[in-house]
Amino acid sequence: MSSTGELRHTALDALHRSLGATMTDFAGWDMPLRYGSERDEHIAVRTKAGLFDLSHMGEITVTGPQAATLLDFALVGNIGGVKPGRARYTMICRPDGGILDDLIVYRLGETEYMVVANASNAQVVLDALTERAAGFDAEVRDDRDAYALIAVQGPESPGILKSLTDADLDGLKYYAGLPGTVAGVPALIARTGYTGEDGFELFVKPEHAVELWQGLTKAGEGVGLVPCGLSCRDTLRLEAGMPLYGHELSTSLTPFDAGLGRVVKFEKEGDFVGREALREAAARAEQNPPRVLVGLVAEGRRVPRAGYAVVAGGEVIGEVTSGAPSPTLGKPIAMAYVDATHATPGSAGVGVDIRGSHEPYEVVALPFYKRQK
Amino acid sequence: MSNPKELRYSKEHEWLSAAEDGVSTVGITEHAANALGDVVFVQLPEVGDSVSAGETCGELESTKSVSDLYSPVSGEVTEVNEDVVNDPSLVNSAPFEGGWLFKVRISDEPADLLSADEYTAFSAG
Numbered sequence: 001m002s003s004t005g006e007l008r009h010t011a012l013d014a015l016h017r018s019l020g021a022t023m024t025d026f027a028g029w030d031m032p033l034r035y036g037s038e039r040d041e042h043i044a045v046r047t048k049a050g051l052f053d054l055s056h057m058g059e060i061t062v063t064g065p066q067a068a069t070l071l072d073f074a075l076v077g078n079i080g081g082v083k084p085g086r087a088r089y090t091m092i093c094r095p096d097g098g099i100l101d102d103l104i105v106y107r108l109g110e111t112e113y114m115v116v117a118n119a120s121n122a123q124v125v126l127d128a129l130t131e132r133a134a135g136f137d138a139e140v141r142d143d144r145d146a147y148a149l150i151a152v153q154g155p156e157s158p159g160i161l162k163s164l165t166d167a168d169l170d171g172l173k174y175y176a177g178l179p180g181t182v183a184g185v186p187a188l189i190a191r192t193g194y195t196g197e198d199g200f201e202l203f204v205k206p207e208h209a210v211e212l213w214q215g216l217t218k219a220g221e222g223v224g225l226v227p228c229g230l231s232c233r234d235t236l237r238l239e240a241g242m243p244l245y246g247h248e249l250s251t252s253l254t255p256f257d258a259g260l261g262r263v264v265k266f267e268k269e270g271d272f273v274g275r276e277a278l279r280e281a282a283a284r285a286e287q288n289p290p291r292v293l294v295g296l297v298a299e300g301r302r303v304p305r306a307g308y309a310v311v312a313g314g315e316v317i318g319e320v321t322s323g324a325p326s327p328t329l330g331k332p333i334a335m336a337y338v339d340a341t342h343a344t345p346g347s348a349g350v351g352v353d354i355r356g357s358h359e360p361y362e363v364v365a366l367p368f369y370k371r372q373k
Numbered sequence: 374m375s376n377p378k379e380l381r382y383s384k385e386h387e388w389l390s391a392a393e394d395g396v397s398t399v400g401i402t403e404h405a406a407n408a409l410g411d412v413v414f415v416q417l418p419e420v421g422d423s424v425s426a427g428e429t430c431g432e433l434e435s436t437k438s439v440s441d442l443y444s445p446v447s448g449e450v451t452e453v454n455e456d457v458v459n460d461p462s463l464v465n466s467a468p469f470e471g472g473w474l475f476k477v478r479i480s481d482e483p484a485d486l487l488s489a490d491e492y493t494a495f496s497a498g
Contacts, residue, residue: 022407037465038436039411231410231436301414303434324436325413332413355432355439 010055011148011206027120029056034229041232042327048224049154058122060115064138074132078265082107087175097277098251106177118245148209153199156223183215196240241367247321254281257290292343296361298332302354309353382492383445400473404496409435412464417453447481
């Protein structure tokens, strides 16, 4: 399961082991896969609360008078338009339009941003931002070692956090972040979760991570908070229809191919990396619709996996990008790119080739799961 | 994790009960069930199928992966556990009991099946 290379460990490593976590190599980090049953962890997040160590995510700080101008040039979104205290989902693309990573950018102050990259792409994003910063009055700083990241997710998470902080959580909107103190330690409190539930992400100094984890655990004791690993994080985000780099997103796709063309802001001022290629990709997508990302729900019980062919009438019409048994639906589900002609929910005769057998699947709109507010 | 003394084990992490009237029960070990994570689908051989020692005879799907099921011995399948087909989580909750997979009338068995102690050492390494 794990490779033998030198793995990086988060500040919570010893704690995970004391909790009996099954660990796994994820993007060079030794991370908790699950503590007990991943299904139970998944259900806890949907119904109560779950606690995650996400310290492998890559934080990059961009500061200086031209921080906004640099990020508007380096990324496809309108970053200068983000108000301090708010966050934005965006992407960094290559000059040819291919997606290098999807990112969350927090504007911490007038001239200070924190860019959060996927663990597997953190170095690529850091290198690209550093290179693209040439000529701008802005500094790109590798802050991967400066933060531990703990997330508490699920309907009970606001109550748990409120018992540990004076920060104005009710005033903290979805896609926002504010500094505060949680369980006695200074934290950047964000609300940009990836599970489909309400929840919070807490960026803290690594030396405070254990104290914070223990404080959250204690506060969540009475309401069913459990530690959760990467396995349930993946099924939660899949049910929520959220794309994952390396599955739904890659350098061989532009945001328009991924159905996320809305993140590209052509109207922003100045040039940005990939603009020309993305213009062409947008026009191409308009004239000749690319494969569409859809949801598939199994009629049977066999689970589709990434890379399996989607078929109709004996022809390959697409490819599964992520698949798993859905604890919430009680059936296997998948995200897949399929030809536009088969992308309409309810399209007849669609199946997945599961190791030679064509299993019937229903085409549905994403997401599979949406929480009741 | 303790492996029942009365069973024998394969290096593919199946267990095999002592034969009664030439028929043994086959399942996967607790070690294997834990490594798989939550089992959500099992495909078992059918009654009457011939299985061969060390060859695949079914599938076990978990959240993260699909694994082949190997037969620890050669012979004819005499019964499959329909309970586990209907509720694959039995493989996790009771791997040595209610989560058994199939019964086989043994025609031949490999020489390298392990004792409980040998398997415990093998699966720890």
